[in-house]
Amino acid sequence: MDFNLCLKVLDAEQIRQADQFTIKNEPIHSVDLMERASEEFVHWFTKKFDSEHPVVVFCGNGNNGGDGLVICRLLNDSGYTVSLFCIGNPETGSRDFKINYDVIQNYNIPQTLVEGDNFPSLSKDTVIVDAIFGTGLSRAVTGLHADLINHLNNEPCEHRVSVDIASGLGCDQLFDEGAVMRASHTVCFQIPKLSLLLPDHQEFSGELVIKSIGLIEEYIQSLPSNYYLSTPAFISSFIKSRAKFSHKGTVGHNLLIAGAFGKMGAAMLAGKACLRAGAGLLTIHVPKCGVNILQSELPEAMVSADNEEQVISSLYDLDAYDVIAVGPGIGTNSITANVIKKLVSDYQHPMVIDADALNILAENKEWLSLIPEGSVLTPHPGEFRRLVGPWKDDFERLDKQIGFAQKYKVNVLLKGAHSSICNADGLVIFNSSGNPGMATGGSGDVLTGIIAALIGQGYSGFESTVLGAYLHGLAGDLYAKKNIEESIIASDLIDLLPKAIRKVVKKSGRRTYHI
Numbered sequence: 001m002d003f004n005l006c007l008k009v010l011d012a013e014q015i016r017q018a019d020q021f022t023i024k025n026e027p028i029h030s031v032d033l034m035e036r037a038s039e040e041f042v043h044w045f046t047k048k049f050d051s052e053h054p055v056v057v058f059c060g061n062g063n064n065g066g067d068g069l070v071i072c073r074l075l076n077d078s079g080y081t082v083s084l085f086c087i088g089n090p091e092t093g094s095r096d097f098k099i100n101y102d103v104i105q106n107y108n109i110p111q112t113l114v115e116g117d118n119f120p121s122l123s124k125d126t127v128i129v130d131a132i133f134g135t136g137l138s139r140a141v142t143g144l145h146a147d148l149i150n151h152l153n154n155e156p157c158e159h160r161v162s163v164d165i166a167s168g169l170g171c172d173q174l175f176d177e178g179a180v181m182r183a184s185h186t187v188c189f190q191i192p193k194l195s196l197l198l199p200d201h202q203e204f205s206g207e208l209v210i211k212s213i214g215l216i217e218e219y220i221q222s223l224p225s226n227y228y229l230s231t232p233a234f235i236s237s238f239i240k241s242r243a244k245f246s247h248k249g250t251v252g253h254n255l256l257i258a259g260a261f262g263k264m265g266a267a268m269l270a271g272k273a274c275l276r277a278g279a280g281l282l283t284i285h286v287p288k289c290g291v292n293i294l295q296s297e298l299p300e301a302m303v304s305a306d307n308e309e310q311v312i313s314s315l316y317d318l319d320a321y322d323v324i325a326v327g328p329g330i331g332t333n334s335i336t337a338n339v340i341k342k343l344v345s346d347y348q349h350p351m352v353i354d355a356d357a358l359n360i361l362a363e364n365k366e367w368l369s370l371i372p373e374g375s376v377l378t379p380h381p382g383e384f385r386r387l388v389g390p391w392k393d394d395f396e397r398l399d400k401q402i403g404f405a406q407k408y409k410v411n412v413l414l415k416g417a418h419s420s421i422c423n424a425d426g427l428v429i430f431n432s433s434g435n436p437g438m439a440t441g442g443s444g445d446v447l448t449g450i451i452a453a454l455i456g457q458g459y460s461g462f463e464s465t466v467l468g469a470y471l472h473g474l475a476g477d478l479y480a481k482k483n484i485e486e487s488i489i490a491s492d493l494i495d496l497l498p499k500a501i502r503k504v505v506k507k508s509g510r511r512t513y514h515i
Helices: 012-025 030-048 063-077 095-104 143-154 199-205 217-222 232-237 264-276 288-297 334-346 355-363 365-370 381-388 394-408 443-456 461-482 490-508
Strands: 055-059 082-086 111-113 127-131 159-163 185-189 207-211 227-229 253-257 281-286 302-305 323-326 351-353 411-414 420-422 428-430
Touching: 012 030, 012 217, 030 063, 030 095, 030 185, 030 207, 055 063, 063 082, 063 095, 063 127, 063 159, 199 394, 232 461, 232 490, 253 264, 253 443, 264 281, 264 288, 264 443, 264 490, 281 288, 288 302, 323 334, 323 443, 334 355, 334 365, 351 355, 351 443, 355 365, 355 381, 355 443, 381 394, 381 411, 394 411, 394 420, 394 428, 411 461, 420 461, 443 461, 443 490, 461 490
Parallel strands: 055 082, 055 127, 082 111, 127 159, 159 185, 185 207, 227 428, 253 281, 253 323, 281 302, 323 351
Antiparallel strands: 411 420, 420 428
């Protein structure tokens, strides 16, 4: 895995260092780097919003405000109706702010210096450009600035676009009490900010757009960080080719332990996804009540019948399988719990543990140390809370995820927008694919099947989790592009998985030979 192909997540000081290194070594004047960043913002903006939308730009007097001034000027040049509001004394602004403030005085753009009694009333179709505070913010926003931000949050505007980061939001912290802009979109300059990738802050980040501004990538890669955001190039860089003489016995014999009475759909979804993701052989162990369902609806899979009619109660020979996935739809019956204990005790290879198997482990935490090293756990936030206890915010939740993965030497995928994937070394990759329409029953079962299939094909647990999460999300994106997010159901993800895989393989540049 070439992590240089990811986007590295850095803190505010590291971002400042990357700016300064580029300014010195490209070389480029800081005011010209500001121009470059603003051009990238405007290039995106003009594709997203037509010039029928009135635009109001709000600037502080720091460098983020300087970006806002340039954006204001460039949008005006592009034919948009733009108004400018500055807060803070322009004479005490940063050097680059003052340079651009002087330039914009030559333009016929309505300008207002914000005071306590002249906050504007805006129409629903007005687009707010938020350039009040940037990544250098080190404390909660209070006073006049907070009053302005709260006012703008309460205006009827549908779109608030933050420049680099929402005003009031720290790069890696949410300040207590202070005001924060509720952004519908954030156009982030080259380096993702940790706070923009965490669900606690979704109302302050909105749709995240990352635009390169030409910071020197080699220097960015030299800075220490355990956080990365996946990219298509990164995912494609470790996709494996199937050997010419591969057969069903060399690309993974998977065992899926899933289902209970009334929940055989979970077994069906996980099983079908496993096969679609490339498993050579699949055996599904289910209660007796599920045998006929699976034999008729998923003929490509072999079915192992449990002794019990409605729940999982027993295990057979485990040595025949390259990877085992367990959890979808199994319930938390005490008989099934005993199966989970035996499974984690006896199986010596990485497995995929999801859903009710996680809930059983949460009720029997002394069994966690029995989980084979390199295994993959795929909890949603509720399941993870049962495993590790409550947290005060998402930064603490992330710390608990890292601590758990390191303690038990496993990979933990915490599901959600920008799912965070942590390995035993404490390295975290945030997933960059997917959309809100994937918040639907059975979606997690599909993910379990995909990850298991990838492990069976020779990927490590971490590689399988990163690749599986990306393919899962990409399938959802392909559906949403053709249809609409809200109508996604879990089986749609399976249907579009081949196209998602094809897209990743094509990006990898894998050659095709015809003989």
